[in-house]
Amino acid sequence: MEIQELNDLSPLRVFEESLGGGLGRGNLGVLVSRHGVGKTACLVHLATDKLLRGEHVIHVSFSGNVEHVINWYKEVFREVSDGRSLSDAASVYNNILSNRVVMNFSQENVTIDKVLSSLETLIKHGSFKADAILFDGYKLTVATEDDVRRIKEFAESMNLEVWFSVSPVRADVVYDKYGVPNTMQKYTNLIDVLIGLIYNEERDKVVMTAVKTHEGMVEKPMGVSLDPKTMLISK
Amino acid sequence: MADLQNLRNIGISAHIDSGKTTLSERILYYCNKIHEIHEVRGKDGVGATMDSMELERERGITIASAATNVTWKGTEINVIDTPGHVDFTIEVERSLRVLDGAVLVLCSVGGVQSQSITVDRQMKRYHVPRIAFINKCDRTGANPYRVKKQLVDKLGLNAVLMQIPIGLEERLEGVVDLVSMKALYFDAGPNMDQIREAEIPAELLAEAQAKREELLDGVSMCSDELMEAMLEDNVTEELLSKAIREATIRLELVPVLMGSAYKNKGIQALLDAVVSYLPNPTDVVNKALDLDKNEEEVILTSNDDLPPVILAFKLEDGQYGQLTYIRVYQGKVKKGDELYNTRSRKKFRVGRLIRMHAAAMEDLTEAGCGEIAALFGIECASGDTFCDPKLNYSLSSMFVPNPVISLAIKPVDKKAADNMGKALNRFTKEDPTFRSFVDPESNQTIIQGMGELHLEVYVERMKREYKAEVEVGQPEVAYREAITQRADFNYTHKKQTGGSGQYARIAGYIEPLPDPAEGEELKEYEYVDEVKGGSIPTEYIPSCDKGFQTAVKKGSQLGFPVIGVKAVVNDGAWHPVDSSDQAFQTAALGAFREAFEKAKPVILEPIMKVEVVAPNEFQGSVFASINQRRGLIISSTEDNAMCTVLAEVPLSEMFGYSTVLRSLTQGKGEFTMEIGKYGRVPTSVSEQLKKDYQEKRRKEQK
Numbered sequence: 001m002e003i004q005e006l007n008d009l010s011p012l013r014v015f016e017e018s019l020g021g022g023l024g025r026g027n028l029g030v031l032v033s034r035h036g037v038g039k040t041a042c043l044v045h046l047a048t049d050k051l052l053r054g055e056h057v058i059h060v061s062f063s064g065n066v067e068h069v070i071n072w073y074k075e076v077f078r079e080v081s082d083g084r085s086l087s088d089a090a091s092v093y094n095n096i097l098s099n100r101v102v103m104n105f106s107q108e109n110v111t112i113d114k115v116l117s118s119l120e121t122l123i124k125h126g127s128f129k130a131d132a133i134l135f136d137g138y139k140l141t142v143a144t145e146d147d148v149r150r151i152k153e154f155a156e157s158m159n160l161e162v163w164f165s166v167s168p169v170r171a172d173v174v175y176d177k178y179g180v181p182n183t184m185q186k187y188t189n190l191i192d193v194l195i196g197l198i199y200n201e202e203r204d205k206v207v208m209t210a211v212k213t214h215e216g217m218v219e220k221p222m223g224v225s226l227d228p229k230t231m232l233i234s235k
Numbered sequence: 236m237a238d239l240q241n242l243r244n245i246g247i248s249a250h251i252d253s254g255k256t257t258l259s260e261r262i263l264y265y266c267n268k269i270h271e272i273h274e275v276r277g278k279d280g281v282g283a284t285m286d287s288m289e290l291e292r293e294r295g296i297t298i299a300s301a302a303t304n305v306t307w308k309g310t311e312i313n314v315i316d317t318p319g320h321v322d323f324t325i326e327v328e329r330s331l332r333v334l335d336g337a338v339l340v341l342c343s344v345g346g347v348q349s350q351s352i353t354v355d356r357q358m359k360r361y362h363v364p365r366i367a368f369i370n371k372c373d374r375t376g377a378n379p380y381r382v383k384k385q386l387v388d389k390l391g392l393n394a395v396l397m398q399i400p401i402g403l404e405e406r407l408e409g410v411v412d413l414v415s416m417k418a419l420y421f422d423a424g425p426n427m428d429q430i431r432e433a434e435i436p437a438e439l440l441a442e443a444q445a446k447r448e449e450l451l452d453g454v455s456m457c458s459d460e461l462m463e464a465m466l467e468d469n470v471t472e473e474l475l476s477k478a479i480r481e482a483t484i485r486l487e488l489v490p491v492l493m494g495s496a497y498k499n500k501g502i503q504a505l506l507d508a509v510v511s512y513l514p515n516p517t518d519v520v521n522k523a524l525d526l527d528k529n530e531e532e533v534i535l536t537s538n539d540d541l542p543p544v545i546l547a548f549k550l551e552d553g554q555y556g557q558l559t560y561i562r563v564y565q566g567k568v569k570k571g572d573e574l575y576n577t578r579s580r581k582k583f584r585v586g587r588l589i590r591m592h593a594a595a596m597e598d599l600t601e602a603g604c605g606e607i608a609a610l611f612g613i614e615c616a617s618g619d620t621f622c623d624p625k626l627n628y629s630l631s632s633m634f635v636p637n638p639v640i641s642l643a644i645k646p647v648d649k650k651a652a653d654n655m656g657k658a659l660n661r662f663t664k665e666d667p668t669f670r671s672f673v674d675p676e677s678n679q680t681i682i683q684g685m686g687e688l689h690l691e692v693y694v695e696r697m698k699r700e701y702k703a704e705v706e707v708g709q710p711e712v713a714y715r716e717a718i719t720q721r722a723d724f725n726y727t728h729k730k731q732t733g734g735s736g737q738y739a740r741i742a743g744y745i746e747p748l749p750d751p752a753e754g755e756e757l758k759e760y761e762y763v764d765e766v767k768g769g770s771i772p773t774e775y776i777p778s779c780d781k782g783f784q785t786a787v788k789k790g791s792q793l794g795f796p797v798i799g800v801k802a803v804v805n806d807g808a809w810h811p812v813d814s815s816d817q818a819f820q821t822a823a824l825g826a827f828r829e830a831f832e833k834a835k836p837v838i839l840e841p842i843m844k845v846e847v848v849a850p851n852e853f854q855g856s857v858f859a860s861i862n863q864r865r866g867l868i869i870s871s872t873e874d875n876a877m878c879t880v881l882a883e884v885p886l887s888e889m890f891g892y893s894t895v896l897r898s899l900t901q902g903k904g905e906f907t908m909e910i911g912k913y914g915r916v917p918t919s920v921s922e923q924l925k926k927d928y929q930e931k932r933r934k935e936q937k
Contacts (some may be wrong), residue, residue, distance in 0.1 A: 065388050066870040066881065090750035094914075102870035111871070118854060118873065126858035126868055 001084045003052055006059070009084070011224050011235045012049040018222040019213050023163070023193050025131075026156040030147075031177045032166045033197035037206055039165035040136055041231030042197070044076045045164060047134050051096040052080075055131035058119060059102045061135050062110075071103050079230050091113060101128055110148040116154050123158065127148065132161040140166045140187070148190045178209040178219065188212060197226065204228055236665075239517050239537055242605050243509055246315040246331060246561070248354040249340035253383040254370045256342060258496040259303075259314055265502050266305035266312070276361060280548040297333045302549075302560055302607050304590050304597075307506045324886055326546065331357055332630075333548045333562040333607065336483075336513030337365045337707070338505070343377035345491070348848065348879075348907070354388045359380055364484050366512055368393075368505055369493040372400055372422030376876070379493045392489045395453035396500075397479075397508065399446050400493055401439065405796040410493060410501055411435050413447045414475055415875045428499040451475070457482035466765045476511055487700035516605025520565050523620070523628040526577060533628060535565040542566050542623030545574065546630045547610075550617050550665045558591070558608045558615075561602075565631065566623065568608075570600040574621040578628050579614075587611040613748045616664045620765040628928075636685035638670055639841045639886055639910050642690050645679065654703035655680070669693060686908070687890060712841060712887045714924070715913055716790030718834035721746035726826035727808075738810035739786045739822035741771065741779055745830045748799045760787050771807035775819040779804050782823025792836055793928045794920075798913070802827065837919045844911035846879060854878045856899040864888035865917070883911055 007013075014097075015067040016022040023029040033040050035106050047057045081089040101122060105115060117164050133155075140148070155162045166184070179198030188194060194212040199205075206226035211219055227234040249255045302315045331337070337358055341351060358365055367386060369379045379400055386394035399408040401418060409420040423429040451470065455462040458478035460812050464470045482488035487616060490512055494501015508604045522545055524530040535544055543566030548784060551558045561568075572585045588598045591611050596682060597749070600610040615621075620629045659671045659682070670683040684690045687710060697703040700709035712724070725742040748758050762780045771779070789795040804823075845866070847857050858878050861868055866884035889908065896904045916924065 065390070066872055070870070101868050102871055104773075104872040114873075118871070118878075121855040122858055122868070124870065125855040125862070127862050128868065144654050 001086055003086065006080075006086055007049070007053055010049055010052075010080075011233050012046070012235055014223040015233055018224070019193055019222070020215065021186065023161045025159050025161055027192035028152055028155060028164070028190065029166045029193035029195070030166055030184070030191050031195050031197060032174065032181065033206075035167045037197050037199060038178070038226050038231035039167065039197065040072060041076060042226060042233060043134050043136055043163060043165045044072045045080070045099070045232050047132070048073065048076050048080060048096075050132055051099055054099070055097045056129050057101075057129070058122065058133045059101075059216045060115065060119070060133060061104050062100060062139075064103065066102050066104050069104070073100065076173055076232065079232055080143050089166055099230045100124070105181075109199045112143065112150055114152065118152050118159075118212075119154070126140070129156070130160055132163065136160070139169050140164055140184075142183075145186065146188070148187050148213045163165055175185075178211055180211055184221055188217075195222070199228075201207065208233075238412035239318065240315075240514055241310045243310060243513055243606065244313045244333060244335045244516065244607060245509055245513055246313070246337040247340060248259055248331075248337055248358070250844060254342070254496050255340050258338075258368070258370060258502070261496045261499060261502045262312075262506065263303065263305060266307050266688060270546075274836060280479070285403055302591055302609075306605070310510045312506070312509060315607075316845065319935060326338075326341045330915075331361045331363055333546060334363055334607075335516055335519045336509070337363045338490075338509065339365050340369045341367060341369050341382050341386075342374075343369045343372045343379050343382055344374050345848070345877075346382045348846070352390065355392075359399060361485075362486060362837055364486055364512075365489055366505075366508055366513055367489055367501035368501075369491065370496055372403060372493050372500070373495040373498045374407060374935050375404050377403050379403075379491075383491050383521035386489065386491065390572045393453060393456075393487060394489045394491050395450050396412045396446055396639065397450065397490045397492050398504065399439070399443060401436065407498065407500060410504065411439060413441045413443060413450050413506065414479070416443065416471055419638055421494075421503070430503045447791035453878040454478050454482060454488060457485070457487040472597050480512045480898065481850075482919040484514045484808065492740065500646055501706065504646075521630075523564070523630050526627040527628055530629075532548045538565065539567045539603050541624055543572070543574070543621075544567050544626065544628050544630070545621040545622060545835050547613070547617055549613050550615070550661075557612055558589075559613045559615060560591075560607065561610060561621070562602055562607050563602055563606060567601055567603040569890050570599075572828075573624060573897070575624040575626070576615055576619050576621055577627055578616070578619045581614075582624055583613060585610060587615075616667075618667065637713075638685060639713050640666060640686060640690065641681050641683040641711045641713060642694075643674075643679040643681055643711070644694065645708070647704045647706060651705065654701040655697060658697045660699040662696070679708070685910075688893075710890055712885075714795040714916070715839040716792050716836055716840050717799050717915075718745060718747050718793055718831065718836050719772065720835050722830040722834035724826040725806075728822035728825055731813055736810075737814075737815065737818040737821070738808075739775070739818040740808040740820065741804050741822050741826050742806040743802070743804040743826075745802050745827065745834055747834075748801050759796070759798045759800075763801060763803040765803055765805040766807065767805070770809075770821070771804070772809060774815075775809065775814065775816065778816045778819035779823040781829055786824045786827035786831075791831060792819075792838055792925055795838075797831070797836075798839070838916040838917050838924060839913040842911050842914040843889055843908040844887050845882045845884045845889070845906055845908040847882070847904060847906040848877055848879050849896075849900045850876055851878050853882070853900045853904060857896075860895060860899055862893075865920075883906075883914075885914070885916075886910075 014217060029043055033039055047059060050057050060067060077093055086092060101120065103118060119133065123130055151162060161170060168181040168183055173183050174182050178196030180196040191212065195208045196211050197206050200207045204209050205228060208222040208225055210222050224235055246261055247255045260748050305312050307313060328460065336792055339355065369382050371377065372379060382396050382688045383396055386392045397414060398412055400410055404419060409418060411418050416435065418433045419429060420433060423431040451465060454475065454716055455465055458481065461474060461478040464474055479488065479490055483490060492501060492505050492508055494505065496502060521535045523533045524534055525533050539586060544564045545561045545568060547559045547561050548562060549560035555908045568585055569587065570588050573582055575582050588602060589598045590599055599608060622628050627641065639776050646655045662670055668685050672681055674681050682690055694705060694707055697705060722743055723744045725739040728737060730737040748761060764776050764785060766776065783802045787800060790797040850856050858868060860884045861884060864884050865888050866882045869881040869883060872879045896906055898908060
């Protein structure tokens, strides 16, 4: 199968449709759930889809090991390309690699200013024309409102999409039926798209619910869910 | 056999500038081999004892690994000092082959850097048990806990702290030994550098106990005996120490020690750990290949009474003449013994047998199993196996990477030319990654190696040691050529104009071999014979193969080897009189040239994995410098005040980068690189390369 066809058939098209045409530049999107539900895989799948469509992405991680992140991309790409027997997969992978940069911050309490200034440096001095930035594991639930506002401004001024994967830091948070913790509520007004992920035992799938979209608070189930084996977005 | 328990062959491996040479120097000092301490970049002009080469002294780096013998508390330790710069990794690899164990030195500030990862991978390849020493704990920003965590995260080692520091940075006083639960200070004696044992300071007791629990947990995972003792609350120091030793030798555990070589802290404890935890020669299984039995594996036994099997792992042309460093794997070697070199198939007699201490030596009458010694005046190459004339063993061949860069050199006068010849002859024997040859087209002498610095060092050595003054050309990259699509050929080679003629026709196609799987190297060439019905007689099938092999040695775009080609022959024609081996070879050559042009050929260039480390404020300049060099930023990691940028950059763009980086970062940035893969050259660049090549050829033909 050729890339074009693979992209057209991708479950990500359904995902975007559920959001009324995707997140869009200058906007913030959030995937939220408990730990271990599969947000990173989901985020990497989002990024891989963008890469396959020729976009440039920056993956921001706070884990301390770049290798892990790179392996995630390798795995997700393998799943995606094997599933559709993509032709010439090895060279496609090599090509999309040049459109991805992993930016890793190992220090515990890095300020959002520092992160944004490093991103700006990369985009300007590294001449990396990013179309989207994905924050994996950013502690959005403990960030201040001001921090989130600043990220939003950055997304607007740089004209790019920003996605977050978020898990609550504290143990005592309460989750609603969509998997959204109550600590997220204070930012809902700053976020453009909020998606809750929760494992549903009956269906043996991780169910995705769009809690907020461009239309406002909608709470409509998305047409896609996470495959419990591959953790990828699937129809 | 008994004395082998008291022998350790160890290496010291690390990232550049993490202080290996200083550490080696201190080991010599504490083992009473030297009486004073010199600094690596010494102001006294004497320099550290281990760096015997003048050049190493000047640059503050260790190039050749000198083997030196010391005694610590009744145990003999052969220390092999290994270079840290990535350009010299063949030296590291060769040293590792003869080691039974190693000390991985890490900087407490820099932590696990790219070089440490390379060295660790090499150690894994040769199954070398190791202990880690976190050096430079006296430096600002020292954090041994972070480094230990990196050993676990980045290298995937089961690293366990054996000690915790007492004070850090300029307040570093000593360490707490978690095995004996004692505080160790290093301030006794007249020079304030001897060890002093004391009780653990009260403020550290709780932490020490917590870390000891971690130690017990970590070690008991690998030892049932210890696990039982823990359940019965009956852990003795001996038992713990034994469990650590066994797990370390099985490569299941990496004990972590710490200190500061420069400030003389922690060295004695490290030496104790070398003796306690690293294997003696009998703990390690060594294998050889029996060349008489189709390279069957043979296990060598550390027994002095068996016929000797010896590896020559290093040659050195020192001030006393040619030295061959050897390690005895089985049996023993005596002066006057006859040995057999299984590579050159020559017998020789052992003349002088010595043991080296950096620049001084000691005569021996014999060297037994597991020992490291040196021979004088033996004609051999490094990596050769010597054994008893009755045996025909070879110790497994060592992995040698292909060179990535070449440089044309020209002697300034007749005398320099003679000396240059001698020098090149010597260097190519010493270092398998260094090659030299005369280019038949340009008649220039070309040297090849693993990087700019690698070649620079040899040019310097030629000047200093051999008085061979040479002019150096522009460094050249080892490009490769490849095809991107299938192309058919149907080629007839015909010369039938009287006398015995030549006739051969071959048909088939060439196509690119599939991309190799992760971690595998691309196959250079494959030949498939699909001829049916005898259109080419069987006797000429290998001739076609040979013709293609000649063709792939030199592509038609730049004259570099063609890689990743599959050649398939499926039809042809022959003539009962005029066809010959030569005719089919020529036809294959012609067929390949014809098809190559149609197969959309491209040029490949070596892409280096580059790691740049610089203070955060220079991140932008580093990004920009990589970007200007057609580089690809893979990742950037920010950690405290430093950022580490990983990138893939074509080698051709990396010339002179060290100077550029230094000026960009006010001297605070450093970088390492190693060959990553071969990648396609962009069209704009390859057009220029082809033009230059054509021009060069035109000039040569004039």
